[in-house]
Amino acid sequence: MSKVVAGILCICLLWLGISNFPLNIFSWDVFGYYLYLPLTFIYHDLGIRDVSIVNEIIEKYHNTGTFYQALPAGDTGNMIMRYGIGLAVLYSPFFFIGHLLAAGLGFPTDGFSLPYQYAVWSGCMLYTFAGIVMLRKCLLIFFNELVTSIVLIIIVLWTNYTLHSSMFGQGSMTHNYLFTLYAFILWFTIRWHEEQKLKYILGLAISSGLAVIVRPSEMICLIIPVVWGVYSTESFNEKIKLLIKNKKQLFFFSFLFVAICFIQLTYWKIYSGSFWFDSYYNPGEGLDLFPPHTINFLFSFRNGLFIYTPIIVFAFIGFIYLYKYNKQVFFSLFLYTIINLWVVSSWTVWWYGECFSQRGIIASYIVLSVPMGHFVVELTTINKNLLKYSVL
Numbered sequence: 001m002s003k004v005v006a007g008i009l010c011i012c013l014l015w016l017g018i019s020n021f022p023l024n025i026f027s028w029d030v031f032g033y034y035l036y037l038p039l040t041f042i043y044h045d046l047g048i049r050d051v052s053i054v055n056e057i058i059e060k061y062h063n064t065g066t067f068y069q070a071l072p073a074g075d076t077g078n079m080i081m082r083y084g085i086g087l088a089v090l091y092s093p094f095f096f097i098g099h100l101l102a103a104g105l106g107f108p109t110d111g112f113s114l115p116y117q118y119a120v121w122s123g124c125m126l127y128t129f130a131g132i133v134m135l136r137k138c139l140l141i142f143f144n145e146l147v148t149s150i151v152l153i154i155i156v157l158w159t160n161y162t163l164h165s166s167m168f169g170q171g172s173m174t175h176n177y178l179f180t181l182y183a184f185i186l187w188f189t190i191r192w193h194e195e196q197k198l199k200y201i202l203g204l205a206i207s208s209g210l211a212v213i214v215r216p217s218e219m220i221c222l223i224i225p226v227v228w229g230v231y232s233t234e235s236f237n238e239k240i241k242l243l244i245k246n247k248k249q250l251f252f253f254s255f256l257f258v259a260i261c262f263i264q265l266t267y268w269k270i271y272s273g274s275f276w277f278d279s280y281y282n283p284g285e286g287l288d289l290f291p292p293h294t295i296n297f298l299f300s301f302r303n304g305l306f307i308y309t310p311i312i313v314f315a316f317i318g319f320i321y322l323y324k325y326n327k328q329v330f331f332s333l334f335l336y337t338i339i340n341l342w343v344v345s346s347w348t349v350w351w352y353g354e355c356f357s358q359r360g361i362i363a364s365y366i367v368l369s370v371p372m373g374h375f376v377v378e379l380t381t382i383n384k385n386l387l388k389y390s391v392l
């Protein structure tokens with residue numbers, strides 16, 4: 001049942017994507033995420049020492065009003081991309097496919113002609129489908145087919161995920177990719193704690209490492225596996241023993257995770273001279289951690305989460321039932337949710353510009369789907385009780 005539902009949801013998002021396909025997918029923020037690839041493999045100027053290359057691209061394809069996607073790196077003569085390199089890594093297989101198609105079909109091999117656009121968009125859709133498939137697999141660990149199907153429909157069609165995975169940015173923004181990466185993070189976390197196999201912890205390292213280089217603040221994703229299964233002093237001690245027992249696997253995890261993160265750090269080091277570069281140093285950009293803008297983030301009519309995606313309230317209520325019935329995973333998911341809410345609502349531009357509802361929290365719908373499922377289970381139980389009462 002849930003497999004059919006997942007398939008239908010993928011078809012719905014594909015139809016929305018096709019019917020709203022833009023003239024140029026590489027526009028505005030996506031231009032910045034993607035620009036790493038043509039600058040590296042076509043123009044051989046990742047440091048953007050010759051900004052005329054970018055200006056000519058913008059003049060031809062009208063990707064953006066101004067070139068805000070990169071910033072001067074001090075007195076190095078280079079410019080640094082404002083955005084993480086992670087999406088470029090995830091785009092890259094489809095960029096190369098687009099490059100081959102452009103050369104074979106006689107299109108300009110400039111990184112932006114139609115074959116590149118269609119190839120990268122196709123990749124975005126595949127990542128979207130992978131996210132839905134993996135979410136289904138995670139939910140089936142906790143719930144039956146019916147509850148899994150209901151939660152899939154709620155998350156995919158009844159939240160702002162629908163818009164941001166198929167129309168806004170054509171699924172090429174961070175939110176869609178992080179949604180899929182978090183589905184893998186949750187899946188590999190569950191599977192490794194069930195069976196301590198190397199393939200699961202390596203999968204966890206890859207998915208979490210990619211999430212971090214997509215958006216550095218996603219370092220908090222490590223809360224999920226670290227706290228998983230911890231709910232008491234005894235369980236904490238058991239978790240320590242488990243980690244010690246599998247210390248070789250933890251070494252491999254750490255090595256692979258750090259190696260992936262070094263893709264971003266190496267880029268910063270080469271072109272800015274430092275392993276860390278704050279690309280949001282302009283006034284009005286950055287994190288206001290103390291205090292965050294959480295009330296506005298949730299309740300403001302300027303994209304407030306609970307105003308424009310009210311159904312997600314039930315996921316937060318669902319934590320009550322998650323604690324009641326499954327303490328083993330409650331603290332991991334709840335702690336991640338609270339810290340993530342703090343971080344995403346700390347962004348100075350807390351309404352996240354042009355979007356519907358709060359796009360910054362979309363990735364965490366994977367985590368919120370578990371308490372949402374518990375809420376659905378509780379609601380179903382209540383309905384059954386009411387039905388028996390009315391019959392009597």
